[in-house]
Amino acid sequence: MLKKQYGAVSANDLDQLDLLDKEDLIKLVKSMVSGGVALSFYGKRTAKEIDKKVRPRVTRVNKSLSVGSEHEQSKNLLIEGENLQAMVTLYKYRGQVDLIVTDPPYNTGQYFRYNDKWDTDPNDPELGGLVSLEDGSRHTKWMKAMLPRLNMMRVMLKPNGVLAICIDENELFHLGMMLDEVFGEQNRIGIINWQKSYSPKNDSKHLSTATEYVLVYAKDKTLVKTGLLSRDEAMDQKYRNPDNDPDGPWKTNGDPTVATPSEKDRYAIQSPFTGALHYPGARAWSNPKKTMKSWLEAWGSKYVEKDIQDGRVKALVIKSAPIPQVMSEHNLDNNPVVTDEEIYNHEIIKKSRDQAIRVRDTEVWPILYFSGDGFGRPYIKRHLNKVKQGKVPMTYWADDDYTEPDVIGAQSWDHEESGHSQSGINELDAIVGKGHNFQTVKPLKLIKKIIQLWCPSNGLVLDPYAGSGTTGHAVLELNKETAAQRRFILIEQGSPDKGDKYARSLTQLRLKRVITGERPDEHGRLVQVAEPINAGFQFQLLTKQIDANTVLSMKKDELVDVVITSHWEDEKRANLYLQRIDKPGFEFLVGKNDLDEGYFIVWNGEDSVGQLDIDTYSKIIQEAKKAGLKPPYHVYARYEVYQAKSVNFYKIPDKILAHLGLNENNDRFNDDEGSE
Incomplete structure (x- = not known):
């Protein structure tokens, strides 16, 4: 390589x-x-083209594994299948994802598999063999597997979308180089170094591995907005309210200066308590002179501008008060406080001090206040309710508390979870029980932080390597905690070569219990320990490749699933939620959207698609009225021999193939980037 x-x-x-x-x-x-x-x-050239050769798949909905009402199911997806095939099939979501956060296999010789057939046929369903540490081409194989998936992830993102991808040191440099190429080095937001463990491990003869990484890239960095992390108690402890300020707590050491000196703002101010002169040092006062004067006068004395022969612009001093002698203007940047005991005891300064003490003890202090009960340096009050309600994230994320492990029970889900790898295992144990055989689980705290920073409160999160479902869990909890309305799409293949499709045995189970609030007790019995969450998800699985013949030969249930899961409209795209309607008494009605517009498939018998004519149109009108739906009526049929203004017609199979990104004329995958 x-x-x-x-x-x-x-x-x-x-x-x-x-x-x-x-x-x-x-x-x-x-x-x-x-x-x-x-x-x-x-093999790089082949890897760059693989995603264009992968064909979309038929999607089937598993009702028994779906959770929540039809409305809630329509918002979130858990897809069982190969992730590259799934992303290609999710054509309606191209350019619609706000955040991709994912945790691919780390190529440690334990998890990553590669199928050599993918080089010529990326649609081959087999996972391939485990790539060992002794395999001389293991890095090349990992990169050949990742590159087409990174290409597809970029396509899935909105113009202002963000990818956050977890990795360890085995492939850190190779992944970074690929991301620089796919996304552009100029779109790298940062590399997060998070502390996965807090005690030494015998995993190296040299350095014990305690950190892993999250590489964060934007589709277009100039369009990205990074949010703030939630404020913590330590930050708020810096804010107090000793004067009962009606604006609430304020920071008691706000710097009144700025680092970019302007000569007009580098002057002396006289303390109303001591008569001393205070200078901004090598800096400058951060507020206009007129404002500074009004704040000083709020302490009870009249201030005037006066040239005090210190080599600076006119100072702000107490009217008729004596001025301490300034020995040298060159010392003012290093020793910016000029005091004089005789000045302190002068009658005018004593009168000023009495007024200032009265304000200090009985009134709300002015914005410019003096520390040490008035006898120290000046500071600015910065109120908590006027600062950013959050903290700026740094690239190093250390955990805050390693001492208390998670316990099974309600309390373990109320407090802030620990951020290290073991807490990820503890969280999974607590919700599905032990014995899941997952050795590496990302902690909720880590994934929640990433979502808070780069996904808006009504955004869409995609995880192509869903694993145990931490990303979906994090979205559900954040929605509950902050009244947000984020949605998720999770893709997980599991290990079908081992007969372990844990998308249904583990990922689905975890998400279901987050929603129901049920947890296993110490005996493995389910008990209600948390309030249920008003949420849900639809469980989909990928089956065979799709083409025109496949569509025309589908049974009714199959075609309904494909229409409900793939339909989109230009102006609505991925924000269109189709709720399936599967009730007796309806021949053609199969679903509706949030605007109560109906979706219909015209059948000529149970397994044959029919045509839209005057008779079927009349039945559609009757079914729409019966279901309380309004036009336009979205109708799928083989042919249209009758037209009506109230009908949006979709030709089968052409429109279904188009909704999956297949060219209607030649049935080839449509790799047009214009859909981004």
């Missing part, structure tokens, strides 16, 4: 040049000649 090239190729890499195809070699040489940086590895 050839890694990043910096104008030269190492001797060891020269032996591998024969593994590169012609186009890769040409690109590599061009980058070397131009002095640029290029990422090259065997």
Whole structure:
């Protein structure tokens, strides 16, 4: 494998040049000649095209594994299937995802599998064999698997969307190089270093691994807005209210200066308590002189501007008060307080001090106040209700509390969870019980922080490597805690080669119990320990590849599933929620949207698609009235021989294929980037 090239190729890499195809070699040489940086590895050109060759799949809804009302099910998806195939099938969500947060296999010799057939047929359903640490091409295989998926993730994002992808040191550098290429180095938001453990482990002869990483990239960084993390108790403790200010607590050490000096704002002010002169040092006062004067006078004395021969612009001093002698203007940047005991005891200063003490003891203090009960330096009151209600995130995320493990019970879900890897296991144990065999589970705290920062309160979160469902769990809890309305799409294949489709045995179970509030007790019995959440999700599974013949040969239930899961309209796109209607007494009605518009499929018998004519139109009108639905009526049929203004017609199979990104004319995958 050839890694990043910096104008030269190492001797060891020269032996591998024969593994590169012609186009890769040409690109590599061009980058070397131009002095640029290029990422090259065997099979890269094929990997870059794989996502365009993957065909969408038929989606089936498993009603028994879906949770919540039809309305709530329509908002969230849990998809069982291969993630590249799933993202291709989710054509209606192209360019509609706010945040992708995911945790791919780490290529540690334990989890990552690769199928060599993918190089020629990316639609092959097999997972392939486990890639061991001894496999000399293990990095190349991992990159060949990741590159097409990263391409699809980028396509799924909104223009202001963000990808946050977890990784450890095994593939950190390779993933970063691929992300620089797919998203552009200029769109890298940052690399989060989070503390996954807090005690040394015997996992290295040199350094014990205590951190992992989250690489954060934007589709277009100039459009991204990063949110604030929730304020913690330590931050709020800096705010007090010693003077019973009606505006509430305020920061008691607000700096009244700025670091960009302006000569007109670098003057002395005289303390109303001591008569001392206070200077902003090498900085400058942060507020206009007129404002500073009004704040000083609020302490009870009249202030005037006066040239005190200190080499600065006119000072703000108490009217008729004596002025301490300034020995040298050059010392004012280093020793900005000028005091004089004789000045302190002067009659005018004593009168000013009495007025200021009265204000200090009986009134709300002015914005510009003096510390040390009035005898210290000046500061600015900064009220808590006027500052950003959150904290700016840093790139290092250490855990706040490692001492108390999670316990099974209601209380473990009320307090803020610990942020290390073991807490992820504890959280999963607490909700599904032990014995799930998951050794690496991302903690809720980590994923919640990422969602808070980069997904709006009504946004859509996608996780193509859902695992145990931490991302869905985090979305559900954040919605409950903050009254948000975020939605999620989770994709998980499980380990079908081992007969373990844990998308249904683990991921679904976790999400269901988050919603129902049930948890297993110490005996494994389910008990109600939390309030149910008004939420739900639809469980979908990917089946066979789809084409025109497949659509025309579908049974009724199959076609209804495909229409409900794939339908979109230009102006609504992914914000269109279709609720399935499966009630007796309706021949054609199959669903509705949030606007109470009906969706119909015209049948000619149970398993044959019919045509829209005057008779079927009359039945559609009758069914719409019966269900309380309003036009326009969205009608799927093989042909349209009758037209009405109240009908939006969708031709089968053409429109279904178009909704899945397949070209209506040649039935090939539509890789048009214009849909982004």
